[in-house]
Amino acid sequence: xxxxxxxxxxxxxxxxxxxxxxxxxxxxxxxxxxxxxxxxxxxxxxxxxxxxxxxxxxxxxxxxxxxxxxxxxxxxxxxxxxxxxxxxxxxxxxxxxxxxxxxxxxxxxxxxxx
RNA sequence: UGAGUAAAUCAGAUGAUCGCGGGCGCCGGGCCGAAAGGUGGCGUCUGAGGAAAGUCCGAGCUCCGCAGGGCAGGGUGCUGGGUAAUACCCAGUGGGGGCGACCCCAAGGAAAGUGCCACAGAAAUGUAGACCGCCACUUCCCAAGUGGUAAGGAUGGAACGGUGCGGUAAGAGCGCACCAGCGGCCGGGUGACCGGCCGGCUAGGUAAACCCCACCUGGAGCAAGACCGAAUAGGGGAACAUUUGCGGCGGCCCGCCGUUGCUUCCCGGGUAAGGUCGCAUGAGUCGCGCUGGCAACAGCCGUCCCAGAUAGAUGAUCAUCCACGACAGAACUCGGCUUAUGAUUUGCUCACUGA
RNA sequence: UGCGGGAUGGUGUAGUGGUAGCACAGGUGACUCUGGAUCAUCUAGCCUAGGUUCGAGCCCUGGUCCCGCAG
Numbered sequence: 001x002x003x004x005x006x007x008x009x010x011x012x013x014x015x016x017x018x019x020x021x022x023x024x025x026x027x028x029x030x031x032x033x034x035x036x037x038x039x040x041x042x043x044x045x046x047x048x049x050x051x052x053x054x055x056x057x058x059x060x061x062x063x064x065x066x067x068x069x070x071x072x073x074x075x076x077x078x079x080x081x082x083x084x085x086x087x088x089x090x091x092x093x094x095x096x097x098x099x100x101x102x103x104x105x106x107x108x109x110x111x112x113x114x
Numbered sequence: 115u116g117a118g119u120a121a122a123u124c125a126g127a128u129g130a131u132c133g134c135g136g137g138c139g140c141c142g143g144g145c146c147g148a149a150a151g152g153u154g155g156c157g158u159c160u161g162a163g164g165a166a167a168g169u170c171c172g173a174g175c176u177c178c179g180c181a182g183g184g185c186a187g188g189g190u191g192c193u194g195g196g197u198a199a200u201a202c203c204c205a206g207u208g209g210g211g212g213c214g215a216c217c218c219c220a221a222g223g224a225a226a227g228u229g230c231c232a233c234a235g236a237a238a239u240g241u242a243g244a245c246c247g248c249c250a251c252u253u254c255c256c257a258a259g260u261g262g263u264a265a266g267g268a269u270g271g272a273a274c275g276g277u278g279c280g281g282u283a284a285g286a287g288c289g290c291a292c293c294a295g296c297g298g299c300c301g302g303g304u305g306a307c308c309g310g311c312c313g314g315c316u317a318g319g320u321a322a323a324c325c326c327c328a329c330c331u332g333g334a335g336c337a338a339g340a341c342c343g344a345a346u347a348g349g350g351g352a353a354c355a356u357u358u359g360c361g362g363c364g365g366c367c368c369g370c371c372g373u374u375g376c377u378u379c380c381c382g383g384g385u386a387a388g389g390u391c392g393c394a395u396g397a398g399u400c401g402c403g404c405u406g407g408c409a410a411c412a413g414c415c416g417u418c419c420c421a422g423a424u425a426g427a428u429g430a431u432c433a434u435c436c437a438c439g440a441c442a443g444a445a446c447u448c449g450g451c452u453u454a455u456g457a458u459u460u461g462c463u464c465a466c467u468g469a
Numbered sequence: 470u471g472c473g474g475g476a477u478g479g480u481g482u483a484g485u486g487g488u489a490g491c492a493c494a495g496g497u498g499a500c501u502c503u504g505g506a507u508c509a510u511c512u513a514g515c516c517u518a519g520g521u522u523c524g525a526g527c528c529c530u531g532g533u534c535c536c537g538c539a540g
Contacts, residue, residue, distance in 0.1 A: 008387080008425055043425090052167090053443050061134095061429045068133065069430080093430055168532090169471095220521095220529085231523085232487040271523035322521050322529040323486095335471075337539060385540080445470065452531070 007043035007079055016043070016081045023106050027088040027099045028063075031081040032107070040076055042067050046084040059084045066097050073104055 007013060020033030035041060044063040046056040063082045067074070074080065088096065 006425075013425095055442095057443065058429085065133080065430050170531090230486090320522075337471075454532105 005039055005041045007041045007081065012041075012079065013043055013045075013081060016079050020079070020081075023103045024085075025099055025103065026085060027091060027096060028085055028103075029083040030100070030103050030107075031083065032078045034077060035079040040071075040074055041079045043079070043081040045081060050084050050086060051089055055089055056084075059088055062091075062093060062096050065093065066100050070097070070101065070104075073101070075108065 007016070016031045016033045020031045022029055022031045024030065044060045044067075046059045048056075050056055050059060063084075067080075067082075082100075
């Protein structure tokens, strides 16, 4: 079983936000950027605007679960940051998973084109 | 049945699969790192709250050499008790609200002193003050003037005790009775205070204004701090000052301590995964245990070990059941307070209806 | 996580317990052939809930929101 590597330093997050590209729908924003490593790394964020600590924890756990179960669908060698948006509050696992897979498909097809 | 009031309890449950943090046992000597150190597999146990929240109080713990004295500052404020301590809790006193069960109160001192009381009003604390009234006197009358008067009117949140009788030219504690307030004595109570008697008759409000009185109070906070390892540096330059100067102990003074160059500014180094501990046995949980106490609580006995992350662990799926699940996530640890919030149960009160 | 500070018209800010001001912005009118400038005038406010007081923007208590600091 592969373990999820997490992005830990604020500097790495900054790099992904400023240099990376992003795709989004009404539930979440997905940032990504080449990290020059052999593995992918993930970061899960939910700002204070989303809600209180319970809500933010819930959202981050959903992200974590979705990434864990679909880790083989992510292209290797990237840093990914998942940012929660307001509409995600109260959503179920299936809705989040569906949303993320759609975004991933979007990325891979675009990479195929260019 | 409805409305209310006081208290107590629970915080979706059970099973299966995958996933995450921690403890313990066994196996392994590989990988990462400069080092300190970290990391794996299997088994087993365990893993958020009543408020974990707000950070409003109080403590423990750590550092500031010691935590010393005084002043200033801050806090508390009916009484007695509980506690490690408190602004908390319990029992009472006084006051207020409610038909009631019951609830609420920063509730010391206004004759120690100072300030303020806008506008209105004659006058806002001075035994001051006469606008309209009332009464007496003077001028021939209308009316005006002088004096007396704070009972009535008017103003105001508040007008120098209130009500009644007497008294008087009209009035006034001027006199008397009762009530409120003040002082003294006696009795009860540990005390706040309560009850009774006597006295001279008057003292406005505001202390969540300054203040007085009594009591308490050093400062910072786990990003506190300690240890291990690496690197750097006991670096450089400029200005100032030249002797008891400078610095530290929250402010000032005393007192104490450190350093002989010290202070200020600039450059350089570091913040690119440093690590480990602090960090979970404690003012601990439970028992309708026993003893003392009205109670808060204390003592004794038994019982249990109950999260310890460090970018931060609790989630997903399936099945069954119900009321279809509110507020909400530990971050050094406790005791309170306040705020948010779903459901259930019990006692008591009031109203209505029926027997 | 711990500590500290703040909230006044649309914006930036004053305000010893006694009618809430000022500047800019906005509306209306005047001046002008028109606009600008100028003049006059109007609108709109004390974060919120209680308490103390005769009376709170100010004093006290609870809550909400915003901002800053940290080896």
